[in-house]
Amino acid sequence: MRKLVTASAVFLAFLSFAISAEFWGSTESNKYHYPTCRCAENIKPENLTVFNSPEEAQQAGYVPCKVCNPPASGNNTQNTSQVLIYSKNYHLCCRVVDGDTIVVDIDGVCEKVRLVGVDTPETVHPNKPVEHYGKEASAFTRNMVEGEMVRLEYDTQRRDRYGRLLAYVYLPDGTFLNAEIIKQGYGFAYTRFPFKYMDQFRQYERSARESGAGLWAK
Numbered sequence: 001m002r003k004l005v006t007a008s009a010v011f012l013a014f015l016s017f018a019i020s021a022e023f024w025g026s027t028e029s030n031k032y033h034y035p036t037c038r039c040a041e042n043i044k045p046e047n048l049t050v051f052n053s054p055e056e057a058q059q060a061g062y063v064p065c066k067v068c069n070p071p072a073s074g075n076n077t078q079n080t081s082q083v084l085i086y087s088k089n090y091h092l093c094c095r096v097v098d099g100d101t102i103v104v105d106i107d108g109v110c111e112k113v114r115l116v117g118v119d120t121p122e123t124v125h126p127n128k129p130v131e132h133y134g135k136e137a138s139a140f141t142r143n144m145v146e147g148e149m150v151r152l153e154y155d156t157q158r159r160d161r162y163g164r165l166l167a168y169v170y171l172p173d174g175t176f177l178n179a180e181i182i183k184q185g186y187g188f189a190y191t192r193f194p195f196k197y198m199d200q201f202r203q204y205e206r207s208a209r210e211s212g213a214g215l216w217a218k
């Protein structure tokens, strides 16, 4: 009898989960998650958007998170999308702070990572106003890497004086985030300190400025 009660309770719990499935998104991102996703833990309450179905999320312009892999449609069948296997050199980017700073989970430790050689307009500085194109730059970086697996490459200096890791960030398809931000006009080449891609980054900035990309638009 006791077993039966337990089994029914489990079944009911499952049923209520299946019926009242809800998905979480953030107004700062374009991904939706299962509420249990480790990326969803970082959503600030004031930015939380709750969807009752994947369709609802997608109509609002959201795409499924690649980490928790929520269904793309509400028929609740097994999600058949491929589970990608990454080498140990890849780490989850669980949050984007702003255009040039991200948070990466390295063996269970959330590390702040400052992108080397690039500077994006300020959005989160406690005593500076939001700069022109800052919001767009944050959104660009967020759409590129939040909820994605990334590979970090270091230059000569591994951490800055705030303890943040200093790194070049790559996506599994080879996209080089630091360079892409400058090429598409979401940030500047940051040349105050020397780094190995300084010449390239300066060139990318020049091209972006000449073509009026992003913040360089006339």
Ligand SMILES: [Zn+2]
Pocket: 032, 033, 034, 037, 038, 039, 040, 065, 066, 067, 068, 069, 147
């Ligand atoms: Zn997720």
